[in-house]
Amino acid sequence: METETAAGSTPVIEASTGIEKSRHKSPVLLLLRVHVLQSWRRLSAIREQSKLLSGAIMGFMACYLIFSYWLFAKGLGFIEAFPGLGPLLTERLMFLLFAFLFALLLLSNLVIHYTNLFRNRETQFLVPLPIDNNSIFRWKFIESTALASWAFLFLIAPLLAAYGVKSDASLSFYPFVIALIALFIALPAALGGFCAINLARYMDRRAFQMIAVGLAAAGLLSAFFWLKPEAISEDSLETRVLAVLDRLLHKTKFSQFPFLPSYWLASGAQLWIEGAFMSAGFFLMTLLSYSLFFGAIAFTQLGNYFYDAFSASLSRESVFGQWSWFRQWKAKERARKFEYHPSWVERLARLVPGLRPDTRAVVMKDMLMFWRDTAQWGQTLMLFGLLGVYIINLRHFSRQLSNPFWVHLVSYLNLLACSLNLATLTTRFVYPQFSLEGKRIWMVGMAPMGIVKVARVKYWLACSVSLAVTIGLTALSCYMLQLPWQRTLFFISAITIMTFSLNGLAVGLGLLYPNFKEDNPSKIVSGFGGTFCLILSFLYIVGSVACLAYGAPRSGSVSVGESVMRGMLSWGSFAGMSFLIGYLPMRIGFRKLPNMEI
Amino acid sequence: MIELKQLRKNFGDLKAVDGIELNIPKGQFFVALGPNAAGKTTTIKMICGLIKPTSGHVKVAGFDMDKEPLEARKRMAYVPDFPFLYDKLTPWEFFRFTVELFGMPLEMLETRGMELAERFHLQPYLKKTVESLSHGTRQRVAIVSALLHDPEVFVIDEPMVGLDPQHARIVKDILKERSRAGMTVFLSTHQLSVAEELADRIGIIHRGKLIAEGTVSELQSRMGSEWALEQMFLELTAQEDQAREEESTVSTQS
Numbered sequence: 012m013e014t015e016t017a018a019g020s021t022p023v024i025e026a027s028t029g030i031e032k033s034r035h036k037s038p039v040l041l042l043l044r045v046h047v048l049q050s051w052r053r054l055s056a057i058r059e060q061s062k063l064l065s066g067a068i069m070g071f072m073a074c075y076l077i078f079s080y081w082l083f084a085k086g087l088g089f090i091e092a093f094p095g096l097g098p099l100l101t102e103r104l105m106f107l108l109f110a111f112l113f114a115l116l117l118l119s120n121l122v123i124h125y126t127n128l129f130r131n132r133e134t135q136f137l138v139p140l141p142i143d144n145n146s147i148f149r150w151k152f153i154e155s156t157a158l159a160s161w162a163f164l165f166l167i168a169p170l171l172a173a174y175g176v177k178s179d180a181s182l183s184f185y186p187f188v189i190a191l192i193a194l195f196i197a198l199p200a201a202l203g204g205f206c207a208i209n210l211a212r213y214m215d216r217r218a219f220q221m222i223a224v225g226l227a228a229a230g231l232l233s234a235f236f237w238l239k240p241e242a243i244s245e246d247s248l249e250t251r252v253l254a255v256l257d258r259l260l261h262k263t264k265f266s267q268f269p270f271l272p273s274y275w276l277a278s279g280a281q282l283w284i285e286g287a288f289m290s291a292g293f294f295l296m297t298l299l300s301y302s303l304f305f306g307a308i309a310f311t312q313l314g315n316y317f318y319d320a321f322s323a324s325l326s327r328e329s330v331f332g333q334w335s336w337f338r339q340w341k342a343k344e345r346a347r348k349f350e351y352h353p354s355w356v357e358r359l360a361r362l363v364p365g366l367r368p369d370t371r372a373v374v375m376k377d378m379l380m381f382w383r384d385t386a387q388w389g390q391t392l393m394l395f396g397l398l399g400v401y402i403i404n405l406r407h408f409s410r411q412l413s414n415p416f417w418v419h420l421v422s423y424l425n426l427l428a429c430s431l432n433l434a435t436l437t438t439r440f441v442y443p444q445f446s447l448e449g450k451r452i453w454m455v456g457m458a459p460m461g462i463v464k465v466a467r468v469k470y471w472l473a474c475s476v477s478l479a480v481t482i483g484l485t486a487l488s489c490y491m492l493q494l495p496w497q498r499t500l501f502f503i504s505a506i507t508i509m510t511f512s513l514n515g516l517a518v519g520l521g522l523l524y525p526n527f528k529e530d531n532p533s534k535i536v537s538g539f540g541g542t543f544c545l546i547l548s549f550l551y552i553v554g555s556v557a558c559l560a561y562g563a564p565r566s567g568s569v570s571v572g573e574s575v576m577r578g579m580l581s582w583g584s585f586a587g588m589s590f591l592i593g594y595l596p597m598r599i600g601f602r603k604l605p606n607m608e609i
Numbered sequence: 610m611i612e613l614k615q616l617r618k619n620f621g622d623l624k625a626v627d628g629i630e631l632n633i634p635k636g637q638f639f640v641a642l643g644p645n646a647a648g649k650t651t652t653i654k655m656i657c658g659l660i661k662p663t664s665g666h667v668k669v670a671g672f673d674m675d676k677e678p679l680e681a682r683k684r685m686a687y688v689p690d691f692p693f694l695y696d697k698l699t700p701w702e703f704f705r706f707t708v709e710l711f712g713m714p715l716e717m718l719e720t721r722g723m724e725l726a727e728r729f730h731l732q733p734y735l736k737k738t739v740e741s742l743s744h745g746t747r748q749r750v751a752i753v754s755a756l757l758h759d760p761e762v763f764v765i766d767e768p769m770v771g772l773d774p775q776h777a778r779i780v781k782d783i784l785k786e787r788s789r790a791g792m793t794v795f796l797s798t799h800q801l802s803v804a805e806e807l808a809d810r811i812g813i814i815h816r817g818k819l820i821a822e823g824t825v826s827e828l829q830s831r832m833g834s835e836w837a838l839e840q841m842f843l844e845l846t847a848q849e850d851q852a853r854e855e856e857s858t859v860s861t862q863s
Contacts, residue, residue, distance in 0.1 A: 036709050045695055045706055052697040052738065136693035139657040140710060141683040322661040325654070328621030338622060 038146040039153070042137075046154065057537070064542040076169050083173035091177065096256065102281060103263055105174070109273035110266035113199060116163050120203025121210070123159040127151055128204075128317060129211045129324040138321065145314030148204075152309055156200035163196065171280070178284045187291070191279050194298040198272045201305035208313060212320035215330045237262060240407045272298065356382070369460040373468045377444075381476075387440055394432045395480050401428075402484060405491040418492050419563065425488040426502055427556045429481055430509045434548035441473045441517035442544050443535035446526045463604050470518045470597070474511055481506045505559055508585070512593025513548055519596025520544045522604055551592045558585045610635045610762050610793035611656060616665035618651050618817075625651040627817035628665070633795060633810070635761075638788040640804040641797040643814035644846060649797040650690075652814065653766050656795065657687040670761045683711070686760035690767040692751035696740040700731055700750045703739065704757060711758040718757075725753040729779060744771035752780060756787070763787065764795045769803060781807055801838045811838070815846045816853065 058065045090104065091097040128134060128151050137147050175184050213219040241262075247255055267274055279294035331337035353361075356378050360371050381387050402425065405412065412418050445466055448455055456462045485506045489499040524540025535541060562581025564574060611633040618626040626648045633639045643649045654660045655667055658674045658681070667674040670684040694703055704726075708718045726732060729749045734742055739750065748771050755763065763784065769777050785807055788794045798804060804811050805825060812822040821828055821841075829835050832844065 038710060041706060041709055045698065045702075048702070049695055049697040056697075132693045135659060135689075138659055139682060139685075139687045141679055142710070143679055319661075322659070325660045326618065326620060326663075328623060332621035341622070 038142045039150045042150045043153070061537075061539040061542060063539055063546075064537060067542050067546055075165075080169035080173050083170045084177055087173055087177045099260075103260060103266070105277045105281060106266040106274065107263050108170070109277045110271060112163060112167065113195075113271065113273040116160065116196065116199040117203055117206075119159040119163075120155065120199050121206050124152070124155040124200075124204045124207035125210060127155040127158065128207060129321060134321065138318070143314065144318040145311065148314040148317040149310055151317075152200065152204050152313075155204065156196065159200065159203065160196045164192065167192070174280070175284070180284045184280075184283055187283050187295070188280050191276050191295060191298060194295070194302040195272055195276045197302040197306050198298075201302075201309040204309055204313065208316050208320045211324040212316070215327055215332050217333050220330070272301065354379075369458065370464075370468050373455070373460070373465055374472050377469065377472055381440075390439065391436055391480075394435060395484060398428055398432055398484060399487070402488045402491055405488070412492060418494070422488065422492050422494060422498070422502065423556060423560050423563070425492075426485065426505060426559070427552065429484050429488070429506060430513070430552045430556070431549070433477055433481055433510060434513050434545070434552060437473070437477070437513045437517035438541060438545045438548060439536060440532070441469075441514055442521045442541055443526075443532040444469050444473075445518070445521040446529065446535045447532060462607075463601060466518065466522060466601065466604060470514060473514045473518065477510050477514060478507065481510050505555070505585070508589050508593075509552070509555060512551065512589040515593035515597045516547060516551070517544055519593075519598070519600040520547075522600030523596060525607070547592060551588060554588055555585050558582075558588070610637075610670055611639075611795055612666075612668035613652070613656070614666040614668075616652065616655060616667065617663045618648075618655060618660065619663045624817045626655070626662075629814070629817075629819045631812065631819060631822070633793055635793055636788055636791045638785065638794045638807055638809045639796070639812065640808035640810075641795065641812050641814055642799070642801065642804055642842060643797075645799075647814045648817040649814050650766055651817075653687070653689075653764055653795070653797055656764055657685070658682065684760060685762040685764060686755035686758070688748075688751050688755045688763075688765045688768065690770055692748065694739045694747055694750060697738050699736050699738055700726070700742075700753075701735040703750060704754055707754040707757050713758055721759070722753070722757060725756055728783065729753055729776065745773060745776060748772055749776055749780075756783070760792065762793045762795070766797045767799070768796060769798065769800055801842060805838050813842060813845055815849045818849070820849050821845050 057068070087101060090100045093100055128148075131151075134147065134151060137150075171188055172185075174180075175188070241255075241259060243255055275294045275297050279291045279298070282288075282291035282294065329337065329341075357375055360366065360374055360378075363371075366374070405421070412421065448462075448465060448469075455465055458465075482503055485502050486499065489502055494502075520540050520543060524538065524543070526535045526538055526540075529535045558581045560581075562578040564578075611631070613629050613631040616626055616629040616631075617624070629648075629652060631639075641649050641652070651660070655662050656669065656674070658667075658678050661675065669681040672678075672681040672684070674681050695706075698706070701722075704722045705715070705718055708715060708722065726735060729752070731746070731749060731753065734746055734750075739747060742750070748768070752765075752768070755765075765784075768780055768784075772780060781803070784794055784796070788809070796803070796807070808825075810822060810824055811828065813820050821831065823831070825838060828838075828841050832841050836844070
């Protein structure tokens with residue numbers, strides 16, 4: 012409808028239609044239109060900002076789809092090949108997978124509904140407008156469901172395609188399964204929205220908190236005892252395979268509880284493949300009726316509850332406000348005069364010999380910023396925590412890991428996983444550090460120590476913190492795999508060099524491609540420099556691990572001389588790559604820094 | 610037009626708003642003054658229906674905010690100190706969204722929208738996305754979109770933040786004009802000069818209470834001298850602090 016005036020400067024609404032009126036369009040449709048337009052412009056902006064970024068995103072997406080399809084197809088083929096048990100195992104795996112995905116989807120919906128309804132500026136903008144509470148909730152419900160579910164769809168698309176192809180499903184399977192999934196995602200969305208509203212409304216109530224903590228503890232304990240590894244003897248694996256399998260499968264029986272929506276989805280998909288169309292249709296109808304029922308409740312009844320919860324969430328001083336111990340503590344805090352007590356980090360920093368006060372001030376500032384930014388330490392903890400849990404659980408693979416080939420392979424894969432995690436964090440958090448400092452140039456950059464030293468301090472701090480984690484995890488991995496000390500030293504040396512290189516790359520490219528306009532680190536990372544850093548880190552890691560694996564000691568046919576040559580060649584190329592990736596960009600960046608106009 | 614009856618809001622033990630009683634008639638320009646954390650923004654949030662009062666009532670344009678919120682919201686506009694705008698929309702698209710949301714004929718966008726955009730010197734920015742605009746320009750966009758539906762009640766929090774003197778003048782002029790034409794204005798600010806210049810009535814909020822209200826001359830006669838507003842403000846808030854301190858000493862001793 013918008014055209015430009017003859018002057019070409021201002022847009023106007025076309026007067027030719029004359030009678031066009033807004034006639035109270037549905038607010039949900041208006042909001043949908045606004046957000047579609049916004050999303051389209053965001054997508055276009057990515058393409059315009061950095062071709063490398065859009066190319067990398069498309070490339071990674073395509074690779075993910077192809078690789079995961081191949082992996083799922085291989086996995087399903089492997090399971091199907093179990094004599095006499097293949098179909099049973101495949102069936103149980105599908106039930107299990109969808110049951111866990113349902114739980115994840117529910118959690119994802121709860122978190123996203125909560126943040127989108129109660130911690131969102133758009134909601135605060137919409138509430139004082141003449142839009143009824145139901146319409147606001149409807150829009151936020153649609154938006155939250157889309158945000159919470161897209162990753163789920165992306166995750167299961169290659170799995171279902173592989174399942175369909177492996178089971179020789181007819182073409183009708185694919186639209187049928189799409190319909191099943193479309194109905195399926197509405198249920199965790201409605202439940203997640205309902206739980207988010209109740210969480211926001213009642214989270215400061217003591218009874219609510221106690222019940223929530225009790226339920227979480229009970230859930231964790233039952234999962235711990237129910238899912239703990241089974242000890243199986245060598246003898247029982249050879250003589251009592253069926254009994255062992257039955258025992259293991261019994262523990263997964265919960266995924267076939269008939270009132271679980273994941274059961275309806277998995278059953279519907281499997282029955283359609285088997286040609287039992289009526290039974291598959293029954294599960295589709297079951298999903299449809301439940302989705303309509305709960306969807307209708309969410310769309311028509313939750314608006315006013317949402318508003319009550321919204322007002323309550325803005326009116327809360329603290330979630331512990333109803334506990335007398337908390338109120339007493341707060342009252343004491345208010346009455347107490349301010350006294351500065353150095354934190355344990357600061358006391359620790361004071362112990363480091365030779366650390367100048369200005370350097371210590373920058374280190375302390377960065378450490379406190381990291382600690383107080385939940386996103387930073389949360390993501391670090393999640394990435395390395397998951398890796399840690401995996402490494403600790405290696406002890407349960409005692410049978411497989413008695414084979415030197417697997418020990419060897421797993422030790423290199425652990426090195427790969429650890430360095431990939433590190434690369435994610437260096438790109439996400441170390442790369443934007445300098446750009447963010449540019450915003451605070453009035454304080455840090457004007458200080459007598461100078462911006463070059465600030466950048467150096469950042470590099471050494473990032474290296475020290477990352478080394479503490481990467482060396483710890485690598486040592487743990489070697490210990491769990493019971494590697495000899497020479498191999499442990501080998502892996503620790505490798506991860507140390509990689510840590511210095513990856514941090515050097517992130518700092519170097521951060522200096523070379525600064526962005527002083529943005530306050531948001533994720534936006535800084537999404538530019539050309541950030542994408543380039545991620546891609547180079549990835550290539551460096553894959554190249555390094557391949558080089559190191561090439562020089563790994565082999566038993567049998569290789570002579571000592573050849574083994575030494577291979578070792579020298581692999582470490583030589585690894586060192587060369589590390590120099591190129593870790594040192595050069597940093598060197599160029601530091602040279603450019605004194606003349607940089609911030 | 611705005612009626613606050615024994616309005617209270619508690620955040621845990623903290624009394625953010627403590628029994629405010631206020632009646633602002635049609636066409637009056639009311640300016641709320643107060644130090645930081647006095648309860649001004651909390652009061653505004655209750656007037657706009659963002660939060661519910663712990664007790665008491667809010668009526669806007671004759672409609673109870675608790676019982677008939679939609680009727681009240683249709684007749685009012687609210688501009689916060691840091692207004693939300695959709696980053697990837699242009700100001701013109703945002704105005705259109707507002708016009709449609711309030712169910713106005715789209716022709717109004719061409720007439721009233723263009724007139725306001727011209728007055729606020731927004732023409733060069735109408736085709737740029739909001740994300741590329743400065744804070745002051747965004748503030749102007751928010752004010753224009755709030756004025757588009759010709760509200761009966763206009764609530765604005767710290768309107769001068771980020772505005773250059775030229776545009777601050779325009780905002781003052783337009784709000785005063787509209788107020789003379791019958792729009793009730795509730796403006797919260799720290800700038801005493803704005804209050805002195807624009808207000809028909811001034812209210813001083815401190816520690817959640819409306820400690821004084823009236824025209825400048827009424828406040829002066831209450832203080833018993835012809836002090837400037839700044840001096841009166843400092844004196845009144847200091848008196849209130851002293852009274853509180855004495856009260857808490859007495860309660861501790863007893």
